[in-house]
Amino acid sequence: MMPSTDFFEYQSRSRVFYDRILVGYHDEALRLVERLLNDAETDANGCIVADTIHPKKVRFMGYQDRAYRFVFYVRNRRSPPAGEVVRHRCNNRRCINPDHLVAGTQLENIEDDRDFRANGVDFALLLRG
Ligand SMILES: [Zn+2]
Numbered sequence: 001m002m003p004s005t006d007f008f009e010y011q012s013r014s015r016v017f018y019d020r021i022l023v024g025y026h027d028e029a030l031r032l033v034e035r036l037l038n039d040a041e042t043d044a045n046g047c048i049v050a051d052t053i054h055p056k057k058v059r060f061m062g063y064q065d066r067a068y069r070f071v072f073y074v075r076n077r078r079s080p081p082a083g084e085v086v087r088h089r090c091n092n093r094r095c096i097n098p099d100h101l102v103a104g105t106q107l108e109n110i111e112d113d114r115d116f117r118a119n120g121v122d123f124a125l126l127l128r129g
Contacts, residue, residue, distance in 0.1 A: 025061060032058065042097075045090060046090075086102070086104075
């Protein structure tokens with residue numbers, strides 16, 4: 001599947017946003033990450049989820065992104081390289097547990113979905129990191 005033009009535009013806006021955070025706003029961003037993690041509930045699988053139906057969004061410095069992406073990039077002190085997406089090892093897109101998030105490609109994301117449908121998630125494996 002070819003990523004759409006929208007995807008590339010979103011990616012470059014996203015990269016500019018995280019670059020700005022890294023240069024001058026990382027402490028504030030980390031405080032927001034801590035607040036997001038504290039305000040959410042931990043479920044039986046160790047997933048940290050907000051009380052929302054869809055992935056929670058977060059607003060910072062006038063830019064909005066999904067909370068799991070914000071948590072991942074701020075905590076890892078990086079901005080997304082072209083083509084990168086944040087994957088959920090737990091297959092719960094509402095989850096913001098940093099231990100359940102990993103960088104990958106769109107193709108891997110699609111393969112994850114297929115794999116989860118076939119095999120489910122081994123949460124015991126996730127705990128060991
Ligand atoms: Zn999770």
